[in-house]
Amino acid sequence: MPQPKELDPYANPRAFYGAELRRLREAAGLSQNQLGEQVFCSGTYIGLFEAAERRPQLELSSALDELLGSGEHLQRLCLLARKSKVAGYFADAAELQQRAASIAEYSSMVVPGLLQTESYARALTRAAHPFAAQGVIEDHVRTRMERGRLLDSPTAPVLWVVIHEAALLVTVGGDAVMAEQLTYLAEQSASRPRVVTQVLPFSAGAHPFLDTSVTLMYFDDAPPAVYTEGAYSGQLVEDSPLVDQFCSAYDLARASALSPETSLSLIKSAAKGHTTDAHLT
Structure with missing residues (x-):
């Protein structure tokens, strides 16, 4: 599982998403594995998002927002992080x-x-x-x-x-x-x-x-x-x-x-x- 690492949250939208996900998870007192279990994915997958190594998914972001009580915060960040030059x-x-x-x-x-x-x-x-x-x-x-x-x-x-x-x-x-x-x-x-x-x-x-x-x-x-x-x-x-x-x-x-x-x-x-x-x- 990717270990938590210090990211510059302002380096790019994906890094900001990862930093915010980690902040919300830790505020909820959950490990990556515990959070993953509650949204039906692995802790490794959560770690990849937090490390800004994978593009966030809108459906998963919605589930995370609901679980962590963050409104539509992660969903809005997801839309920014998913911008790409390809289709x-x-x-x-x-x-x-x-x-x-x-x-x-x-x-x-x-x-x-x-x-x-x-x-x-x-x-x-x-x-x-x-x-x-x-x-x-x-x-x-x-x-x-x-x-x-x-x-x-x-x-x-x-x-x-x-x-x-x-x-x-x-x-x-x-x-x-x-x-x-x-x-x-x-x-x-x-x-x-x-x-x-x-x-x-x-x-x-x-x-x-x-x-x-x-x-x-x-x-x-x-x-x-x-x-x-x-x-x-x-x-x-x-x-x-x-x-x-x-x-x-x-x-x-x-x-x-x-x-x-x-x-x-x-x-x-x-x-x-x-x-x-x-x-x-």
Whole structure:
């Protein structure tokens, strides 16, 4: 369990939330474990909020306010602490990626965000938001590129990616954009020892993740978590039995995929195919 530490409560909204939660808890004479039991979570979870290591949750903040008799104090602080540059439904998962020791992703139709080029990300964003102003599109792209810099960190997580073969063939942004993206994917897979990429071929047939994108995050000091995403929504899953089911399904997808070496050859071949098509148009 994270030990109480001295925070500057004015450093940022999350630190202020953590400091206030700790103040209210101690005023009530409760330990982290005792408070957690009364709001149906672990004392470790309470400790993460107090240490400003996790983004507070609005539903939990409401329960804490009611239990601690703090009106809507923690709920209001929660709204401030949850502000993020990424979509609200993805914000918690984006933060967890920063703390993860390893990340395992499955993508059925597109290259995962951490390995996207700017042009590819822009084409995907424009397809998802066809009526948005260009400035909004650029903000999304800039944020996604910032997320990709996680792999440049000295403490970068191990990233294991399984991509369905369809993602190599669906043309996003035109053949030139696809050729650039797949060449970049091949380069990252070959040059970064902490990035492992496998392609799940069409011949693998049906599997549990056939119509979804899944990100599994593993931590040195906390249980794993899962994030699933669709076009306009996503869900963070932390329920242990369900997380275990996702992990088992991912293991099956990984076992059915081509080896990293064979996958790399297939990615390079697909990049050449898009390059040829781009020259013909």
